[in-house]
Amino acid sequence: MPKDQPIQLILIHDSQSEAEPIVAKLRQLGRPVHSYFIASEGELEQQLSQRQFDLAVIKLATQTVNALTCIKSLRQQQAAVPRLVMIDEWKDQAVSQALALGSHAICSESQLDLLQQEAKQLLEFIAAKREVKQLKLALQEAEQRNKLLLDSSMDAIAYVHEGMHIFANQAYMELFGYDDMEELSCVPIMDMVDAGDLPELKKHLKQYDDNASAVMPCQAVHSNGEQFAARITFSGAFYEEERCIQLVIRRNDANNAELQAKLDQIKQQDLLTGLLNQQAFNEAVSAAHGAALRSSKAHRSLHYIQLTNMMQIKSDLGIAAADVVLADAAEQLRNTAKVGELGRLADDVFAWLAPSNLASPEGGARKLQQILSQHLYEVEGKTIPVKVVIGVSLIDEMCDDARQAFTEAHQAANNAKVNNQPVQMFDRSDASNVADEGLAKQIEHALKYDHFSLRFQPIVSLRDDPQETYEALLRMKVGETEHFPHEILATAEAAGLAMEVDRWVVETAITELAEHRRQGADTKLLIHLTPSTVRDSAFLPWVNGTLRKNRLPGDSVVFQISEENALTYLKAAKAFSKALGVLKCRLAIGGFGYMDDGLSLLKHLQVDYVKVSGEYVKQLDTDEGTNRLKQLIELAKQHGASAIVPQIEDASTLTTLWSCGADYIQGYYLQEPSSDMSFNFSPE
Numbered sequence: 001m002p003k004d005q006p007i008q009l010i011l012i013h014d015s016q017s018e019a020e021p022i023v024a025k026l027r028q029l030g031r032p033v034h035s036y037f038i039a040s041e042g043e044l045e046q047q048l049s050q051r052q053f054d055l056a057v058i059k060l061a062t063q064t065v066n067a068l069t070c071i072k073s074l075r076q077q078q079a080a081v082p083r084l085v086m087i088d089e090w091k092d093q094a095v096s097q098a099l100a101l102g103s104h105a106i107c108s109e110s111q112l113d114l115l116q117q118e119a120k121q122l123l124e125f126i127a128a129k130r131e132v133k134q135l136k137l138a139l140q141e142a143e144q145r146n147k148l149l150l151d152s153s154m155d156a157i158a159y160v161h162e163g164m165h166i167f168a169n170q171a172y173m174e175l176f177g178y179d180d181m182e183e184l185s186c187v188p189i190m191d192m193v194d195a196g197d198l199p200e201l202k203k204h205l206k207q208y209d210d211n212a213s214a215v216m217p218c219q220a221v222h223s224n225g226e227q228f229a230a231r232i233t234f235s236g237a238f239y240e241e242e243r244c245i246q247l248v249i250r251r252n253d254a255n256n257a258e259l260q261a262k263l264d265q266i267k268q269q270d271l272l273t274g275l276l277n278q279q280a281f282n283e284a285v286s287a288a289h290g291a292a293l294r295s296s297k298a299h300r301s302l303h304y305i306q307l308t309n310m311m312q313i314k315s316d317l318g319i320a321a322a323d324v325v326l327a328d329a330a331e332q333l334r335n336t337a338k339v340g341e342l343g344r345l346a347d348d349v350f351a352w353l354a355p356s357n358l359a360s361p362e363g364g365a366r367k368l369q370q371i372l373s374q375h376l377y378e379v380e381g382k383t384i385p386v387k388v389v390i391g392v393s394l395i396d397e398m399c400d401d402a403r404q405a406f407t408e409a410h411q412a413a414n415n416a417k418v419n420n421q422p423v424q425m426f427d428r429s430d431a432s433n434v435a436d437e438g439l440a441k442q443i444e445h446a447l448k449y450d451h452f453s454l455r456f457q458p459i460v461s462l463r464d465d466p467q468e469t470y471e472a473l474l475r476m477k478v479g480e481t482e483h484f485p486h487e488i489l490a491t492a493e494a495a496g497l498a499m500e501v502d503r504w505v506v507e508t509a510i511t512e513l514a515e516h517r518r519q520g521a522d523t524k525l526l527i528h529l530t531p532s533t534v535r536d537s538a539f540l541p542w543v544n545g546t547l548r549k550n551r552l553p554g555d556s557v558v559f560q561i562s563e564e565n566a567l568t569y570l571k572a573a574k575a576f577s578k579a580l581g582v583l584k585c586r587l588a589i590g591g592f593g594y595m596d597d598g599l600s601l602l603k604h605l606q607v608d609y610v611k612v613s614g615e616y617v618k619q620l621d622t623d624e625g626t627n628r629l630k631q632l633i634e635l636a637k638q639h640g641a642s643a644i645v646p647q648i649e650d651a652s653t654l655t656t657l658w659s660c661g662a663d664y665i666q667g668y669y670l671q672e673p674s675s676d677m678s679f680n681f682s683p684e
Contacts, residue, residue, distance in 0.1 A: 006032040007123065008051060010044075010081075012058040012070050013037070022057055025112045029120055044070055048077045052296075052397070054126055055119060059086045059109070060098060071101050076427075079398045080129065082122035084115065136401060137290045144283055151267055159237060161244040162545045163188050163205065164582075166538035170267055175249060177223035182575035185537035186582065187223075189247070194219035194227060204234045205245060220249065228252075242538055270344040272323055273330035281343025284353055285395070286402040292395050301361035303352040303368065304391040304409035305333075308417060310348035311568070313384060315596040319570075321379040325386060328377050336368055347568050351409075365390045365423045373422070389416040393426045403496045407440065410494045440495040443488060446476050447500050453477070454508055455673030459526065459644055459666045460681065462658055468681050469664065471526040471560075472509040473673050474501070489530055498532040499539070507546055510557065514550035516677045523677060526558045526588055526609075531565045535572040540579050547583070554584030558609060563591045563598045570604060577605040588644070593632045602639035610636045611644040611666075620653050630660040637661065 007026060013019035016037040023035045036053075038044045044065070047053075056074055060067050074081060085103035087095065098106045104125075105118040150157060156172035158165055165184050176192060178184040193201055197218040204216055213235040220230040229252040237246040268280035276284065291298035307329060314322040326347075333342050333350060343351045358364050369390050377384040391412030395405050408426040416424035446452050452474060459469040476483040492498045506527055513525045533539050547554060559580065566573040566589060577587050588609035589601055593616060601607065612632065619625025633643040645657055648667030657665060671679050 006034045007055060008053045009033055009035040010047065010053045010056045010074075011035050011037045012044075012056070012062060012065060012067060014059065014062050014064055019057075019059075021112060022115065025116045026119055028116060029123075038065060038070065041065055041069055041073070044073055045077075048073065053078060053081045055122055056081050056083045057086065057115075057119070058083060058103075060101075061088050068101065071103075075102055080126065082126055084118055084122060086115070133293060133400070137293055140286050140401075141290065144286065156249040158189075158247045158249070159239040159244045160189050160205070160247060161239075161242055161538065161541040162548075163190060164541035164544065164579075165189065166242065166244060166541055167239055172249065175251065176220070181537050182535070182572055185540070186575055186579040188582065192221050193232075194221060201232075204232075220251075240538060242542065273327055273344050273350075275330055275333070275339065275350070276343035278343065278345050281345065281351055281353070282402060284340070284343070285405060288353055288395050289399060289402050289405065292399070293397055296397065298356050299394065299396045300356050301354045301358065301364075302393050302395055302405045302409045303354060303361070303365050304345075304393075304406070304413045305350040305352060305368070305372070306389050306391075306413050306417070307348045307350075307372075307386055308389055309385075309387045311564070311595070313386075314567070317379060317382075317384070321384075324379050325377050325384055328375070329372060329386065332372055332375050333368075336371055361392050361394070362423060362425050365392050365425075369422045388422070389413050390423045391416055391426065392423065407495045414494075439483070439487070439491045440497070442476065442478050442483075443492050443495065443497055443501065447497065447504060450504075451476065452501075452504055452508075453675070454505065454512065455675060456525075456677045457666060457673040458671050458679035458681070459664045460670055461664050462654075463663050465663070466522065468521055468523040468677070468679075469526070470523065470677050470679075471666065472505065472528075474505055474528075485528065489528075493530055493532060496532075498530040499536055502529055502533040503539075503542070506543065510546050510550050510552060512677070513556060514552050517552070517556070521677070524556045524558060524586075526560050528560045528562075528590065531561075531569050531572075534561060534565070534569060534576045540576070540583060543585070544583055555586060558586040558588050560588040560590045560609075560611065563589050563593075563595050563601065563613075566601050566605065567595055567597055570601075573601075574604055577607075581606060589641075592636070599635060602636065602641060607636075607639065607641045609644055609664075610641045611646055612662075614647045617645060617647045617653070620656055626656055626660060629662075633661040 007029075009023070009026065011019045011022070013022070019035075019037060023033050026033050036047050038047065058067055058071065071083060074083060082104045083102060084105045084107070085098040085101065086107060086109050087098055088109065090108050095106055105122055107114045107118055150169055153169060154171060156169070156175040158168035158172045160166065165181075165187065168181060168184055173180070173184055176184075178187070189205070190198060190201065197216075200216055201218070204214055213233055216232045216234065218230055218232060219227045221227055231250050231252065233248040235246045237244055268276055270277040285302060288298070288300045292300065307326075310322060310325070313325060329350065330342075330344070333352065337352055337354070341353045341355065343353075345351050352368065354361060354364055369388050372388045373386060375386070377386055391409045391414070393399075393405050393408035393412060399405050412424045412426040416422065453476070455473045455475055456470040457473060459471060461469070474485045474488055476488055489498060489501065492501045509525055509527050513523060516523055547557070561573060561576075580587055586608040587606060588611055589598075589605070589607055590611045591613045592598055592610035594613035612629065616625065616629045616632065620629065629645075636643050642663040643661065644664040644666060645662045646666045648654075648657075648665045648669045650669055654665070
């Protein structure tokens with residue numbers, strides 16, 4: 001911040017004359033001070049709406065206004081403004097009260113020198129924070145420009161790590177005849193050239209440098225088996241912080257003009273609904289955030305629109321009927337807002353980036369919710385009721401980045417669902433929201449400083465399988481509170497941290513498994529994954545490198561996906577399942593049998609294990625419950641999957657489980673999760 005730029009100071013004190021020594025002390029920092037004395041709560045609201053402040057100095061015991069109300073208004077409207085709170089005398093109770101109210105610094109009225117130093121630090125902090133925001137914006141814009149250039153390139157470009165594709169632009173996929181990246185991520189680069197060119201290809205993949213490149217002529221192989229003459233240019237690169245190789249492939253007779261025109265037409269579009277796809281919509285939100293940082297007149301709102309009963313519709317009527325409903329819902333959105341403001345984020349989630357001139361974001365959301373929920377959706381003559389909730393977040397200068405806007409809107413939608421409300425605005429001043437945001441920050445801190453830990457719970461064979469089996473379970477301890485996987489991963493997914501958390505879990509689990517196996521144990525490990533990681537094309541190449549580094553066979557690791565997530569992201573799960581076979585890793589489906597359509601996963605995926613839903617265990621005391629479990633296990637075995645029955649609390653059900661055909665059991669009857677893999681699997 002330039003030295004001649006005035007400090008915009010808001011003062012809450014008994015009187016302007018009594019506050020003057022504070023202003024005089026701050027002027028000694030060598031900068032002009034524009035102070036605004038607050039005589040009423042209405043005046044505070046007016047000042048906050050007119051200008052952006054750099055610092056708030058608040059006398060906690062002032063009688064002029066209610067200091068608590070003023071602090072709440074500051075936190076709600078200009079949360080980024082540092083708050084320096086003055087107390088009458090330095091007592092533990094007064095300090096605790098000031099901290100609880102959200103102060104960033106505390107001093108007593110008599111400590112003007114301390115006040116000056118604390119104010120200096122806070123002003124430096126806010127200046128640095130604003131600069132970081134501008135730098136983040138500049139970086140985002142640069143990355144977006146680079147990505148735009150990559151996507152719009154007429155050349156076929158891909159990034160390869162450990163011989164597997166982690167990214168390819170549309171031109172590359174069109175050149176080799178693949179529909180999407182999920183399909184291509186299962187295909188090694190070795191399969192895409194003629195066998196006679198493999199020795200030369202391997203040499204180039206092993207030897208590359210960031211500052212050098214090499215060109216190799218070859219016969220490339222199309223997905224339909226046809227060959228064509230091409231030239232591959234190799235160069236070292238990084239993609240999403242991963243060391244990799246960039247490939248640029250040109251056909252000797254290539255004319256990409258027609259391909260480029262087609263790419264420009266479809267690259268931003270969701271194929272089912274015609275709305276912006278997730279990537280294009282994310283870019284629109286990032287651009288809106290950048291505009292909001294530049295001007296308060298450009299503030300917009302993000303509406304997270306979830307059709308909450310789509311899973312039930314899909315289960316009752318099938319995927320085709322669900323697609324009809326989704327397309328109809330998209331049409332209603334198009335009739336209400338501009339196509340360029342609408343996107344599809346997931347199977348059952350749409351989003352609306354409302355314009356800055358929308359008078360009331362909450363009112364607009366209520367109107368949209370009524371349109372979507374009251375519309376008559378028809379499939380084959382049947383009217384299908386659709387339940388809709390909308391969460392709304394603001395994109396303004398208090399929003400750190402686009403990811404925060406998505407997190408807040410997603411959380412508001414979840415709150416609306418829990419509270420049985422159609423619409424909810426995200427309230428940054430709400431204590432419960434602050435607590436949830438705190439968990440996300442704690443997860444970021446745990447990732448940065450390696451404060452997660454793993455617990456291992458044994459899975460015991462009922463069929464004399466000699467191999468030891470454990471499940472890796474995530475833990476995070478903050479103070480005296482220990483957080484468990486369901487709350488950690490739900491928050492991480494909403495905050496965009498799920499892939500980082502999953503990679504920490506996988507890397508740590510593989511490292512500990514390798515150490516355990518080096519002691520002579522034949523052990524395999526189940527590791528749970530979130531949907532974000534299942535859809536990450538760079539994940540399995542990274543796993544391949546991690547397994548090789550630890551000298552572990554692929555079949556010692558079993559990746560587990562929940563039944564609900566596998567059904568929701570079935571296309572991605574199919575690609576993931578197929579690619580696992582390349583690494584010889586195994587796949588498990590958790591919570592199996594809970595969803596009506598769950599059995600279809602056995603037809604679509606290469607499933608090695610099913611972990612039965614705990615609901616079946618609760619019903620084992622009835623003949624009907626036992627028969628249902630037996631039928632479920634028999635169906636799993638018909639597709640080559642072994643059955644794990646969890647939540648076993650006592651020995652009374654073991655005979656029943658044996659007769660039902662269960663292969664493995666897991667639960668506190670055997671052992672609660674432990675910090676090491678020390679369970680005695682011997683039958684004695």
